[in-house]
Amino acid sequence: MTTITQIMRQSGEAFAEYRKTGPAQRALFLETIASGLEARREALTTITQEETNLPPARLNGELSRTTGQLKMFANLVREGSWVSAAIDTADGQRTPPKPDTRKMCVPLGPVVVFGASNFPYAFSTAGGDTASALAAGCTVVIRAHFAHPRTSVLVFEAMAEAVKTCGLPSHTVQHVTEPGNEAGKELVIHPLTTAVAFTGSLSGGTALMRYAHERPDPVPVFAEMSSINPVLLLPGKLKEDAAALALKMAGSITLGMGQFCTNPGLMIGIKGAELDAFQEQLAEEIGKFTPQPMLHEGIQRHYDTCTISIAAKQQVRIVADHTAMIATVAARDFLQDVHFREEVFGPYSLLVQCQDKTEMQQVMDSLKGQLTATLMATEEDLRGHAALLDSCIRTAGRVIVNEVPTGVEVCSSMVHGGPFPATSDPRFTSVGTAAIQRWVRPVCYQNFPDHLLPEALQRANPLGIWRTVNNEWTNT
């Protein structure tokens, strides 16, 4: 068996070549991976269904999302402006003379990607982390997730085939499949590793962060870990639309058996007839839901433990526990027990009942960092709750008005990230084109002869990319 040290050395050697590939070559590579996955669609969805219990429609959708991501990064790389080129030209007349300086992003080096259990395609072997790292010019070592090993092998097969087809260094991507946690730790602490991506539990993510920080040369870890995604039910909206709102929320809470990072695990409203009506309607909708088996036994066990422990609390009333669980608690009690603020991964949501606007604000301010915060609100509600909106901005990476948090659009303006513990670093996103920024650092080239500069920085702008020249934006 190849040791971790061998794997990382191979990744380092492949990086020395792969980082020099041009935009066209890298884009073609990403598109070839996408075609390889497409060619395996039937085999993949069959195997993955066996491994994860996820239904075919969902798996087909997720596979399309994954190939779409690969193609999006291919387009991003081909267009080229993502390198954030900035140029300041020399001025010999100035005292002291001003040098010619030109900056662009370059890839960090070998990246370790941990596959996630809840998105066996989109956040796993050839998911967004891998696609963005390869797009940036980094080599990738993938730590397969134990819950879908055969899926991971088949996806990796498509990647290895693409490496060959495109004539790239054979260790541009590598796959670590041995069981246990030790391999993961070894990968993170290896001297040649330059960055790490992880999506999973808070305990797993913080362990990786610790390993990375304790290295003689700390490296960044992008861990997406824990979020309860508060939904604020404002009074005007509840009055206007309680039934429709309940329907929407029931759909979002139970989507994919609640196994999404953006699952709305917390709803906050002000006590009264409207909130009662919403609660009643929500319980009814939840009752209609047909449950599916969860991703794997460990997740089911954890869900059971959490929901039993919540249900056992005296302060809590269970509104629905037929197939998914809706619990409700008074804001005062919520504020006194930190357990209510912890993620329950699965089809669960807690409705917090506040006395008034002030208490609603207190509940919101008691929360740690979140991936999302949602305001269900009329225009008048929004005008009357400016401080609550501020709290949402301070707390979350994405703030939503009148849409559910589940469903993360893959695009340039997406932020799938947020203050700790939602992620380890709120300055970056793991979904959308900006995800590529996690794997690069800027380098300034000073006083270089034009022909020795990377094309992105050459005087004539042969790539035609957007850049600043003496602080003016231009693509010529």
Add this chain to the structure above:
Amino acid sequence: MTTITQIMRQSGEAFAEYRKTGPAQRALFLETIASGLEARREALTTITQEETNLPPARLNGELSRTTGQLKMFANLVREGSWVSAAIDTADGQRTPPKPDTRKMCVPLGPVVVFGASNFPYAFSTAGGDTASALAAGCTVVIRAHFAHPRTSVLVFEAMAEAVKTCGLPSHTVQHVTEPGNEAGKELVIHPLTTAVAFTGSLSGGTALMRYAHERPDPVPVFAEMSSINPVLLLPGKLKEDAAALALKMAGSITLGMGQFCTNPGLMIGIKGAELDAFQEQLAEEIGKFTPQPMLHEGIQRHYDTCTISIAAKQQVRIVADHTAMIATVAARDFLQDVHFREEVFGPYSLLVQCQDKTEMQQVMDSLKGQLTATLMATEEDLRGHAALLDSCIRTAGRVIVNEVPTGVEVCSSMVHGGPFPATSDPRFTSVGTAAIQRWVRPVCYQNFPDHLLPEALQRANPLGIWRTVNNEWTNT
């Protein structure tokens, strides 16, 4: 005395207001600080000379650089495109419907800035860290450097005055002057602190990194710590220009008594008559240099200890130790002793003599992360040493051809940063407009009514900034 807890609470409260200031207001604030410093120029340079031993010409230059930085950030904020706005518009026809998502950068929160000893203006109280954090919309708590306390008080006076003049929350900037290391640690671990800036020693920087990582919610530390800034003397260039090169290097090594982060502490060349000639000329130039007292006693003591320890090594020959120290060592010996790779802060440089190109590469590859790497080279040299150029890019944040590393231009394309231990995070720069990126995170606004969006994201683009709309760059 106000406790750290009170100070951070005040900073948090001020942040809630200050983050809402518009571009014009924030720009005016930065310009008012610059005017306040200008008005105190004579008093400042007099006091700072007493405190730091730096000569008036240097201090006047550095003060202008500092007011220039403040004005640069004012212009950046007024222009507005720095928020990296990206917009993707809704598409109700798509299955599933595509939401309207809009992303921009928002400030992190209260920032703690540690003043640096070697740039009492440009990297201290109202230096680049403070200016960029205030530009981003963060409030700032400044930890005054013990080596120039009166300078720090006077600079802070200008800032406090600007806060008043501009009608900003009175705790937008605060100043912590009590002696000892404990206050610094308390500032870093306080729950309301969201980021930290530091320029100084490796031991100081790594201690702050540790405090920040050990928090229940880790926060980023931007520490600039240690760099020996290798200069590669390539054969063609030595042959062509040994005397001029020696003159240039002598100037760079002794500039400001070598008390710069970008001081060239390492020169690497291939043995031979040309390198001998260079060495001889360098020794002669260094002999002409008139030394000045160092910044403070601690720095002088450390410099003495380091140079005595280097001189005591059997493998080393001292070429010049009249006023600055030039030592020389064989590459083989250099590679066997890690002490040679450590920074000696002051007018010192080590010339490594290699047998050949291969050994030169080995020396370069043995180095840790650097702020800069310099190639003194003809065009032919550069063509013949592609692997060395690659090493420079991998190792440093700024790669320079035929100019000295001292002198850091303040502009958009500057990178003053580099892989560990040069800095704690090579993905950011502490000099130039991009320094603002350290203090922000992106937020995605989904499905917001237009009038409730920040101006930078509104449909009509009232600020006229550059942004992407459905992946196309536009400023309309």
